[in-house]
Amino acid sequence: MLGIIGKNVKTEDHSESSLLGKDYFFVANKKLYENEQFSLLLCGTITNFLTEVRSEDNFSNLLELYQRYGNFFYKYIDGPFFIMLWDKSTQKLILANNRHQTSNLYYSFEDSTLYFSDSLEKINSALKSDNPFMPSIRSFLSNGFTYSDKTQIQNISKLLPTFSLIFEKGKLEVINHWDEEINFTKREITNLDDRLNEYENTYQNVLKSYLTKNVGKNIGCLLSGGHDTSFAAIQLSKLNLSKVSAYTVTFPNWAFNEEEHARNIAEKFGIDFCPVPFLPKHLDDIVELIHAVEEPVVGVALPLFILSMKAKEDGIDIIVGGDGGDTMWGEYYPVGEIHRYIKFLPLPCRKLLHLCSKALAKITDWERFWELEHVLSIFAQRDYYDQFMRKLCTYRHFNDPVLRDLFSPESYGGGEISRSILEVPFRRDNFNEALIEGKLFNAFYTYMGFSQTKLMKFLKIDFFMPTVQKPIIDFITALPSLWINGGNTFQRLTNNKKINRKFHKKALSRYLSKDEIYNRSFDIPWHLILRPREDILTELEHALIRRGWYNKTYLKSLFKEFKEQKVKEDELLELKTHGYRIFTLLSLEIWCQLFLDKKSYSSFDGNVSNFLRGHNE
Known part of the structure; x- marks a missing residue:
């Protein structure tokens, strides 16, 4: 699916196009349900309607909800769906996402024109832009996933859960109903x-x-x-x-x-x-x-x-x-318990606690103390509530100080890390x-x-x-x-x-x-998976140096330490070895070669070392 709506859209440049309204709206390769007033595209599955509807037909029910509730009609629907609705009378486009998926839509809004697609490659081709967005590059390396709605390509974002895009009269409005989704009102258990x-x-x-x-x-x-x-x-x-x-x-x-x-x-x-x-x-x-x-x-x-x-x-x-x-x-309940006791302490006391945890981790080499040190490093900051979840999720990857060491000064710049369009706020209460x-x-x-x-x-x-x-x-x-x-x-x-x-x-x-009743999260022993592949480690290190973003001295130290780190069978090794960090660098570098360097996937010979080396270009 690819859609473009706005100024100067040349639909003749696109094959298999379907026009709505005048000559400026284009959608490819998707069947639309239409009547005199509306055109509608439904992807995925509607499992339930959360309000009364009168028909067995999803198309009729969706239009009824839109006429009843307006732009927020989609919050009365549950399931893994994505909806595109075109109101012919007002020339208004609504792109509405479900409650829990971030994989349905990419979009970009430039010069009063909205581009949208379910494919990053398609929207990037339409925009003809390959510039990396470094704050989201840093976000991925920091967390091992992209915390923000902004992708690693400039001016392209993802539609987050409960969000909707409203395009009308050349203007784009982004709305959401997340604030209505989570209610912690408790019901006592009597039976x-x-x-x-x-x-x-x-x-x-x-x-x-x-x-x-x-x-x-x-x-x-x-x-x-x-x-x-x-x-x-x-x-x-x-x-x-x-x-x-x-x-x-x-x-x-x-x-x-x-x-x-x-x-x-x-x-x-x-x-x-x-x-x-x-x-x-x-x-x-x-x-x-x-x-x-x-x-x-x-x-x-x-x-x-x-x-x-x-x-x-x-x-x-x-x-x-x-x-x-x-x-x-509530897997992070230990963090909540730490906050219960630390929230009234002044900054010097919080810093002292962090230093103590750091010493304990070094003396005992117990993974629980490594986790404690990471958490207390956040509480040792002046305003620890700001971006608390993002910082908490850096524990297996490159936290903010290490990220600064990873990048060369030229690439690190001001060190901005991409912020999400919606971040759940943390407060004392x-x-x-x-x-x-x-x-x-x-x-x-x-x-x-x-x-x-x-x-x-x-x-x-x-x-x-x-x-x-x-x-x-x-x-x-x-x-x-x-x-x-x-x-x-x-x-x-x-x-x-x-x-x-x-x-x-x-x-x-x-x-x-x-x-x-087995109690453990799903973790990957990257030290066991990566170490036998010396070919990949060698070619990855060389590719990262060629990329030009990173501090060569730090990279060499990182790879050398990883090859020498001792492994204990009774530890998950999420923090103490560099396995997750090396995999994150591998993942990002392959993405860069495919989507920034435009290396051909069709000629990939099945060997990732050759791909990194450039033998299939």
Whole structure:
């Protein structure tokens, strides 16, 4: 899809075009529903209407909602949809996004002309602009994902969840209804069994609403054996579906390999089990992945791409994931507990605490203290509430001081990092709630949600995330805080897994024993994956130096340290080794070569070292 509306649009330059109104509006390769007053494009799936509608026909219902509620009609719809509505009488265009996806639309507004597309490559070609947007380049390196709505190409943005573009009379208005989405009004639990039943019923109804719109499709699910994927698999098994296949990324020879946990859940609930090993050889698939996603990818995207390709080979049409569970169940509760005690301390005391944590991390070499040092480094700043979520999410990558060392002085410039069009504010009085809401909007939808949805779309697989659908979000945010994460101060500060997700564990305990309730996030052992590929490490270092953005001395030190860093089998190594940092640099450099340097993907020979070296130019 490519659309252009505004001044001096030459539609004869585009093939397969469809004109609306006069000769200035162009849409390619998409079927439009039309009547005398409106033209409408609906992509994706509407699972529910959140207000009364009178028809069985989506087209009629959408027009009814627009006439009833105006520009915000789309907030009364749920599901993974995207809507384009053209009002012929007012010559107004509305481009409306759903509640949780960031992968549906790119746009740019220049000289009273709006460009929009579901493809970064298409809109970039229309704009004829290849200039990098360095604040978003830094954003990706800082966080390992693009925190902002602004892409790494100048003047091109993404449409965020709950956002809509309104183009009328040469002017563009950007609106959203996010402020109405999250409500932390609590409901006390008077009968635990009743509330647990309500949780399961709500979850199953969300699944049914989506699956009934996709009858006859082959269904798979992501399954790590952890809390969220296990719960999703269990609830799928209760829907009397003909067959469900569970896919698990495995990491042979790693202490945190999840295969046996996932296999146990699948066999217990009659689900076909499909383990998919992720190996160093799969690094060669990163070029195809970035070609598919069109942006630099996050660390978890590559193993999930390998998994999804296997699912596609097996004929899977839909994959259900437990994604968003860590976020909604408040994974950053230790940070909230630190804030509870530190929020009234003056700056010198906060700085002293940070120095103490730094010493503890160095003396003990315990990963929990490395995490503590990172968090306290933020609290040691004068205004730590400003950009708190972005800074918190830098822990595995290049935080602000390290980012300054990474870039050459010429490229670093003022060091600006791209800000999102909407950032959930952090304050003293809303901190714990903001840890959930901010992570959801600013650091989940733009992180896991974006890359997984887009890579599966490339493979023609629909990806569905029940946990971040509105009914589930409303249910979880209404639970009393101690039923989200309980425990005492010491347990909270040390991130004790025994006390988190109290209510969710009660729901799982209906089906699983205590030993079967597995509690860990999905992480990648990049030290095991990257180190055997000396060819990639060598060519990447050379390519980064040729790029001209980076400090050569720092780069050489980074790669040398990575090759020498000692690995402990009982640690996830998210902070202490450079694995995630090296992968992030690899992802960005391949994207630069494809989308800035215009290196041909069609001539890619399947070897990423050759690609970096330039042998397939």
